[in-house]
Amino acid sequence: MGHGASHAADLGPQNIQLPSFVLGFRNVAIGLGVVGLGAGAAIGFTGAMGTTAHHFWRAYMVAFLLGLSVCLGGLFFVAIQHLTRAGWSVAVRRPAEALASNLRWYWLLFVPFAVLWGMGKANVLWIWADMETLRANNEAEWHIVHAKEAFLNPTFFWIRAVVYFAAWALLAHFFLTNSTRQDESGDRAITERMQKWSGPAIIVFGLTTTFAAFDWIMSLSPAWFSTMFGVYFFCGCATAGFASMILVTVRLQKAGTLKGIVTSEHYQDLGKMLFAFGMVFWAYIAFSQYMLIWYANVPEETGWYLARQVGGWIPVSVALLFGHFVIPFVAVISKWPKRMPLVLAAAAVWMLCAHYIDLYWLVVPEIPHDLSSMATYAQVSEKYADTPTHLGNPVNFLLAIGALALVAAGTITTLSRVALVPKKDPRLADSLAFENM
Amino acid sequence: MATITTNPSDTKTGDAPQSPAKLYGFIAEFETPGDLMAAAEKVRDAGYKWWDCHTPFPVHGLDGAMGIQRTWLPIFVFFAGMTGTIAAFLLQGFTNSWNLTIWAGVWVTGYPYLISGKPAMSLPAFIPVMFELTILFSALSCVGLMFLFNGLPQLYHPLFKSNRFRRASNDRFFISIESRDPNFLPRKTEQFLRSLGPVSVEAVEA
Known part of the structure; x- marks a missing residue:
């Protein structure tokens, strides 16, 4: 309020439309995506640099989840803004809508997994996909997984996957099309409709991301379970989504758009969101999950953490603690770094890298099969002292960059077709005049 | 329009002659947050240190207009x-x-x-x-x-003597300059406050 009336933001086309030169970046991004995924697949299938099929599919899963979490983070932001009827965020909502809009095609990146199932080799990732082999290899684990077969069976797994992608595509499409339709008409009823459906949308979002995390990450170690796991993945989505929103917004302003529309006030709030979800909330739920399992000390549960406390995984776990929490927490806790776009963008890049390592740490390690034959942690850590992480394998980076580049290309495509700001949103004036205390 | 009353809330009658009341400071009354902001910037630029703004609700950007330093x-x-x-x-x-x-x-x-x-x-x-x-x-x-x-809790404040000041918690915006300010000169400060275009300026006793 106060002197907010003095704001007269420029809503002219050159300020709220994507400059044509950015479309050149889209071609670069598509090229990067094709080359990254193609070269990754080439390395994976030829087994170059010691890459096993086993590692390749895990690396691809990490890359797939990285791009997915960016889009889901955008969807979460859009839905939560409508749910809370937020005024401040209107100026930065369109980038989030554009990120989420990729969910309309992102199922394409899941097709390779369908091919893997079709070839009957799904047990390279999901060992429960071939129960006979599992029984032959590890009878004890088979017993546990067998009891879960009502949920963990191929038919239901694929039905769920279709439901997740359909729900995400539908929600992302709903919010983007309604928002852009309002750009033409300025009809308040559209805002009311989006607010009305944002409640069910958040419920659907929460359930689908939770079960997707169960299906695609947690069930890679099918005997293990954690009720916290869905929240853990959701937290990663929020981290990736806010980091990407910051990067997209900074880039749009650097391209000469959104001048006087997105201000340091909005950056400060995006920074708060990144800080709250990426650092504080992540540390909170990651530690909560760890502490309960550590304290209860039940063998079925501790194995999952044990696998991440041996050999090369020790420095990765420590790096995660400092890279995802301690260092960025201290760096971004103050007001000033959140208000400087380039500093905030650096923090966003940092958090995307930390999020990648987090996903890698979730997906790649494997629980040793012979834990039950060992009495102490010292025995386990000695036997598995040489466990490699393969984190330096280029296939990881090629696939991750490929997935992110395709998300970037999709985002640019969406942004090139719509205004960069919901220009007739009834709360736009609120957002333009927004000031932190 | 501007009125000056030295002791608006004094309802005491028949008391023995008092020693001349010590001046706490002046308050200037404004009708809108915008007027207050403009005035606060001028008070800040005039170099006053012991002064404050009183508003019924938080006014965004007022700390900048008052030149308030970062807190420790x-x-x-x-x-x-x-x-x-x-x-x-x-x-x-x-x-x-x-x-x-x-x-x-x-x-x-x-x-x-x-x-x-x-x-x-x-x-x-x-x-x-x-x-x-x-x-x-x-x-x-x-x-x-x-x-x-902030010197809290403070159950009494000289500004409470002013009836006019009560509207600071309702619909008016005030600037107060205290007499302990090194730049404070009763006549000069009062004229300065009037030059800011307030609805009224009032002296308040300590």
Whole structure:
């Protein structure tokens, strides 16, 4: 309020439309995506640099989840803004809508997994996909997984996957099309409709991301379970989504758009969101999950953490603690770094890298099969002292960059077709005049 | 339009002659937050130090218009929080210790509990308490120091004498300049305040 009336933001086309030169970046991004995924697949299938099929599919899963979490983070932001009827965020909502809009095609990146199932080799990732082999290899684990077969069976797994992608595509499409339709008409009823459906949308979002995390990450170690796991993945989505929103917004302003529309006030709030979800909330739920399992000390549960406390995984776990929490927490806790776009963008890049390592740490390690034959942690850590992480394998980076580049290309495509700001949103004036205390 | 009353709220009658009332300062009354902001910038630029703005609701950007410096509070709160972290760690370490007796009001001795085979010094188990005490120490010191820095609690204030000032909690916006300000000269300051275009200017007794 106060002197907010003095704001007269420029809503002219050159300020709220994507400059044509950015479309050149889209071609670069598509090229990067094709080359990254193609070269990754080439390395994976030829087994170059010691890459096993086993590692390749895990690396691809990490890359797939990285791009997915960016889009889901955008969807979460859009839905939560409508749910809370937020005024401040209107100026930065369109980038989030554009990120989420990729969910309309992102199922394409899941097709390779369908091919893997079709070839009957799904047990390279999901060992429960071939129960006979599992029984032959590890009878004890088979017993546990067998009891879960009502949920963990191929038919239901694929039905769920279709439901997740359909729900995400539908929600992302709903919010983007309604928002852009309002750009033409300025009809308040559209805002009311989006607010009305944002409640069910958040419920659907929460359930689908939770079960997707169960299906695609947690069930890679099918005997293990954690009720916290869905929240853990959701937290990663929020981290990736806010980091990407910051990067997209900074880039749009650097391209000469959104001048006087997105201000340091909005950056400060995006920074708060990144800080709250990426650092504080992540540390909170990651530690909560760890502490309960550590304290209860039940063998079925501790194995999952044990696998991440041996050999090369020790420095990765420590790096995660400092890279995802301690260092960025201290760096971004103050007001000033959140208000400087380039500093905030650096923090966003940092958090995307930390999020990648987090996903890698979730997906790649494997629980040793012979834990039950060992009495102490010292025995386990000695036997598995040489466990490699393969984190330096280029296939990881090629696939991750490929997935992110395709998300970037999709985002640019969406942004090139719509205004960069919901220009007739009834709360736009609120957002333009927004000031932190 | 502007009126000056030296003692608007004085309802005392028939008292013995008083010594001349000491001046607390002047208040200037404005109708809108915008007027107040413009005036505050001029008071700031005139170099006054002992002055304040009084508004019925938070006015965005007023701290900038008043030239208020960054508070030191976060620095103190940081160290208070760290104190909480360390205190929680020491407390739990000590209570799980053995053969260690210290005097804390009375003589106390550590008593190690064996809980599900965990070592006595188990950092993961300590972290929730360390976290909570960090928050507790930070929050209490933040509120407590905020009160201290602001001179609160303060049950009486000279400005309460002014009837006009009551509207500061309703629909009017005030600037007050105190007589203890080094730049304060009664006539000059009063004229300065009037030059800012207020609805009224009023002297308030100490």
